Amino acid sequence: MRTLEGHLAGVSTIAWSPDSNAIASGSDDKTIRLWHRATGKPYPAPLLGHHNYVYSLAFSPKGNMLASGSYDEAVFLWDLRARRQMRSLPAHSDPVGGVDFIRDGTLVCSCSTDGLIRVWDAATGQCLQTIVHEDNAPVTTARFSPNGRYILAFTLDSCIRLWDYVSGTCKKTYQGHINVKYALGGAFGVTGSDAFIASGSETGEIYFWDVKSKDIVQKVSGHQGPVMWVDTCPGQSGTLVSGGLDATVRIWVDVNEDEHDHANGITTGHENNTALQGFVDDNGGMVQVKIENGGYGDDARERMSVDVNGQETPAQYAEESIGGIEPEEMLG
Amino acid sequence: MNLSLVDPFVLAQDYPESTTGSLRSGHATCVRFNRKGDLLATGRVDGTVVIFDVETNGVARKLKGHTRQVQSLSWSRDGRYLLTSSQDWKCNIWDLQDGSILRSVRFETPVYIAELHPWNHLKFVVSLFEDQPLIVDASEPEAAKMNLPSAPKRTQYEEDDTARERQNAQDAKQSTTVATFTASGDHVLSGTNKGWLNIIEVSTRTTIYSTKICTGVVIFLRLTNSGRDMVINAQDRVIRTIQLPNLSAADLDPDTIDIEVEHKFQDVVNRLSWNHVAFSSTGEYVTASTYNNHDIYIWERNHGSLVKILEGPKEEHGVVEWHPHRPLIVACGLESGRIHIWSIIPQQRWSALAPDFAEVEENVEYIEHEDEFDIHPQEEIHKRRLDLEDEDIDVLTVEPVKGEIVDEENSFRMPVELDLNDSESEEEFVAVGRGEMRRKSPTEGRNFGLDGELPGSADEAIKKAKPKTKRR
Incomplete structure (x- = not known):
């Protein structure tokens, strides 16, 4: 296990590059940093430009661009090779909760606590569609479906909605879990030939819905507090990972048929709250859990770490704590 | 996948309207898009090949290996390999997986143009200065070079000796100026300095x-993506388009081949000659850069009419290229070496930003629905809404987009280099202080032994000082 250090304030989001060789992290210190996965070292220059906390990140499928959503209400598109800001999209009137790239990289979606989901043309930077639900509930996370036809949106009215972004209509609403306070996130998954949606709940369970019938197909519990994020392993293995406010990351495997049972691996080591996205490396069975320290008051001080050779990596920045923000503040 | 959301009127426009930007890394002399259209290779005066990412307009890779100006570029079908020819008399095949030189082939004379075989990235055809064109097979590290004929095929031989001798003497003067493979790779099309077009098996x-296509030198040949059409730029200031017969037909009889010029594009008024020509993505349009003139011309091939003269930066353009599936044209400025881009900037639709509003042409009387202000209990609305969601949804199956190149699962994708350290060192501007920049002198970095030289005399120093006082 390796700790990546360099941010001056809490880290709210991380993202894997498509080739799994780099990790991007967005922080409350308003910067985005890129890291070598293999060495754990940061790339020299951080991405500077946001005026407020960076809250969400997404790599383009080719890995040449990065979209970032921030509390400054804008979405930035970055040229990663030059580490240059390509475009700034005047996206929302509230902090941007989530961003995502479509599978062919032509569209970016963003969502915000102002209740809007916007779809952007990545090439021209123009807004192509805005989706809004009548109730205008704050949208905390939005992501494209695996085939790019729909957008899955997590809202603070305890609903997850599947939108057809071309027509702007809601196709499915998934309910049953509780989500009124935190920015929860979930993912699409595949078992056999069927797709499911997995998401955490503030009651501590993980819920699984069938995409077509909207039925809850399974409900598993393991976390002690709200389950902040659930992510699935690419492919059809049905493996997923979850992280909760109880500072644990749990890996779930498909035991028999559709049964997701028993957390078989618990990763702890975070005394603080973790908001996180679990993830699995593309290449082969190696499971890597992407953990984000929620950064609620914790900072670089705690992150003295050891690099590959077991030597202590010198802390590059002053170890001063910049106050993090509680998720409740954002979503309140 | 953005097509379903883009304004159909914008999509209907298939040639560019105005300049939308430019790219710069050194002095570029030639450009070429890869088949997917996400990368643009450019060759520079100093021999460096720079690959731009079309999506980010940033440098994706620099290939260093040539010592003189790059002459031509040619991508392999999968976009992994790039063939470059240069004035240092060499051709290189680059592997873009790691940016290394896969093969380097040296010739006896300068190379005009080198074109890769469409299906074999280790085979290419080169046309050489005052020499026979060659097919080069670089499958082995030691490349095999095979001569191709330049002399045209005579259908009938002259009867008497003097006439035949004269013909032979003429044929000996023929030299191939440009050669390219057909779409199947079974034939080479070549143009000669006497205006002949040869089809070589x-x-x-x-x-x-x-066939003798024109009187002057054939400057350039280019095929469409389908390989069915060809455009020829010749010295006689006429651009010709030709529909090619199916050369890979099984029952092809060479004697029945009949090549006819489909269209002749020229500027009769200004008598312009053309620096470079290119087909549009579908082959529907032909574009050309003009000699001693700043404009880029676009003709359409249905009726053979001029549809657009693109104005842009006040500069003559050399190589011009059309994006493989978008209405986007790039051209190299001859003086500045900058790569100029023409395309379409769609208007932001305001209704996209506010979903409750619709854009209307004129005032529309609003008709109130019967039940518009009926009050229903919240739960009932909610339930009714949920009941409506009974559509069959498929979130997994990817629908192929028509007309796009199918992105094969194992197709090559160039790795993204996040540490292009050398990109800064070649900037033309160097920081001399906080917020102050100065243009790098063209000789900087190339050490010709001048750096150590002291100012020659005292008045030279005075000369340098003078402008400063004037500026104050």
Whole structure:
């Protein structure tokens, strides 16, 4: 296990590059940093430009661009090779909760606590569609479906909605879990030939819905507090990972048929709250859990770490704590 | 996948309207898009090949290996390999997986143009200065070079000796200026300095058909993506388009090949000659850069009419290229070496930002629905809404987009280099202080032994000082 250090304030989001060789992290210190996965070292220059906390990140499928959503209400598109800001999209009137790239990289979606989901043309930077639900509930996370036809949106009215972004209509609403306070996130998954949606709940369970019938197909519990994020392993293995406010990351495997049972691996080591996205490396069975320290008051001080050779990596920045923000503040 | 959301009127426009930007890394002399259209290779005066990412307009890779100006570029079908020819008399095949030189082939004379075989990235055809064109097979590290004929095929031999001798003497003067493979790779099309077009069979390396297409030198040949059409730029200031017969037909009889010029594009008024020509993505349009003029011309091939003269930066343009599937044209400025881009900037639709509003042409009387202000209990609305969601949804199956190149699962994708350290060192501007920049002198970095030289005399120093006082 390796700790990546360099941010001056809490880290709210991380993202894997498509080739799994780099990790991007967005922080409350308003910067985005890129890291070598293999060495754990940061790339020299951080991405500077946001005026407020960076809250969400997404790599383009080719890995040449990065979209970032921030509390400054804008979405930035970055040229990663030059580490240059390509475009700034005047996206929302509230902090941007989530961003995502479509599978062919032509569209970016963003969502915000102002209740809007916007779809952007990545090439021209123009807004192509805005989706809004009548109730205008704050949208905390939005992501494209695996085939790019729909957008899955997590809202603070305890609903997850599947939108057809071309027509702007809601196709499915998934309910049953509780989500009124935190920015929860979930993912699409595949078992056999069927797709499911997995998401955490503030009651501590993980819920699984069938995409077509909207039925809850399974409900598993393991976390002690709200389950902040659930992510699935690419492919059809049905493996997923979850992280909760109880500072644990749990890996779930498909035991028999559709049964997701028993957390078989618990990763702890975070005394603080973790908001996180679990993830699995593309290449082969190696499971890597992407953990984000929620950064609620914790900072670089705690992150003295050891690099590959077991030597202590010198802390590059002053170890001063910049106050993090509680998720409740954002979503309140 | 953005097509379903883009304004159909914008999509209907298939040629560019105005300049939308430019790219710069050194002095570029030639450009070429890859088949997917996400990368643009450019060759520079100093021999460096720079690959731009079309999506980010940033440098994706620099290939260093040539010592003189790059002459031509040619991508392999999968976009992994790039063939470059240069004035240092060499051709290199680059592997873009790691940016290394896969093969380097040296010739006896300067190379005009080198074109890769469409299906074999280790085979290419080169046309050489005052020499026979060659097919080069670089499958082995030691490349095999095979001569191709330049002399046209004569259909009838002259009867008497003097006439035949004269013909032979003429044929000896023929030299190939440009050569390219057909879409199947079974034939080479070549143009000569006497205006002949030859079709050469690759397997036998003999000319199977020849025709005199024009009087002057054939400067350039280019095929459409489908390989069915060809555009020829010649010295006689006429651009010709030709529909090619199916050369890979099984029952092809070389004697029945008949090549006719479909269209002749020229500027009769200004008598312009053309620096470079290119087909549009579908082959529907032909574009050309003009000699001693700043404009880029676009003709359409249905009726053979001029549809657009693109104005842009006040500069003559050399190589011009059309994006493989978008209405986007790039051209190299001859003086500045900058790469100029023309395309379409769609208007932001305001209704996209506010979903409750619709854009209307004129005032529309609003008709109130019968039940518009009926009050229903919240739960009932909610339930009714949920009941409506009974559509069958498929979130997994990817629908193929028509007209796009199918992105094969194992297709090559160039790795993204996040540490292009050398990109800064070649900037033209160097920081001399906080917020102050100065243009790098062209000789900087190339050490010719001048750096150590002291100012020659005292008045030279005075000269340098003078402008400063004037500026104050």
